[in-house]
Amino acid sequence: MPIHSDYCPIALGVEVLGDRWTPLVIRELMVGAEGFNEIHRGLPRMSRTLLAQRLRALERHGLISRAPAERGRPGRYTLTESGRSITPIIWALGQWAAEWIFDDPEDEDCDGLSLIWRLHQNAVAERLPFQRTLVHMILTGPGAAEAWLDVEQPAMTVCRDDPRQDTHLTVTANARQMHRWLLGRVPYRALLDTGHVEVHGPAPLARAFPTWFDTTSFAASLERAERRRAQAATATAAPATV
Template sequence: MRTYRQYCPIARASQVLAERWTPIVLRNLLSGAETFTELADGAPGMSRTLLSARLHELERVGVITIESHPRGRGHLYRPTAAGLALRPVLVAMGDWAEEWFELNPQDSDPGFLLHSWCTRSLVAELLPPRRVVVRFLFTDQPPTQREMWVIFDRAESEVCLTDPGMEVDLAVTCPATALAQWHLGRLEWARAVRAGTIHVTGPRDLARALPTWNRRGVWAT
């Protein structure tokens, strides 16, 4: 870890928090991710080598513990008291960004957005008893990130970056920025549908139920 060689508490905190990807890793840890795979899934674009390095650095400074997984291979990563005390810091960072920065297409990674829906904000108890496959087409994204699928299942919902080969129940076409605005609680689904910003095709009952499966407003921890 690089040091600023300054006694200032902001400088000392920055030695831990200002490393690239570290706040994202901490956000995922404080949101309940415990395994390496869960942490990696919550940080698309971060190499596994860098993730491993950041986790071991956080352990070294006493922010997390790393323990062998009691039920097999791998490890469990958990925040210490010092790590848990960072929650209001991250929330303050998010609140500051919400007030002062606009949401742009480059900030709206649809893979992360759908992963967040399936993990942190899914209202699983409202899902129908059968599996529902939803295809998303994001009109403001590059071709490689334009089409994704979510398999909503009470047992375990998941995001698919390639066609899972299952019959699609609903198709949603929209800009990723619009879905992100809705996910954050800034945009109402019905209003976006009426305006044509979000377009849904499929059975009416499922189309109406889909937005109720997201708790919304769960942006970080």
């Protein structure tokens, strides 16, 4: 039953989207997830039961549709016209947060497996190598994790279990710093210079690795936030004039 307190489109919109998880479910669909397990891998802290409930609610409200699947295969979820029309709002929410309230990750924010999954979601198809390339990702520090990126244009997949094949590239990195890089808070070159990333493998492949990913989604908003902080610090440090 409706729970909005007054006859207002904002109230109804909050009723549909105003819980912790629903906008994040839409985010996963926005970046290409379709199957239930795929969506859940992007939201590992959300229970599968709750995800099923949110998907049913979104379908009921007409924001997503579920395509029937072949026997023995999972159904596929896609955004409807109504769901696609709300994606600018979800992006705008992220841009606002990046500019005004986002900060460096705390220990509890660092989740290495989620980060590796985000790498795969941020892969730019046309930048990936044509020849199959296996990348061993080793993340250290809070959120430490290990997985493999199986790369061959136009796709990148994530393997949690050792594929028992020779890897072409090994990337050992601090999980916190890789989170910062992927969100556009720090350049990749700075991570190399500070030793937060070490790459072992053929030099051309090592140089190409960071170019496979789009790290610009929130970069402009984060840069505005940094400029504002720098200006505030300068103003505070400036001597008073009389």
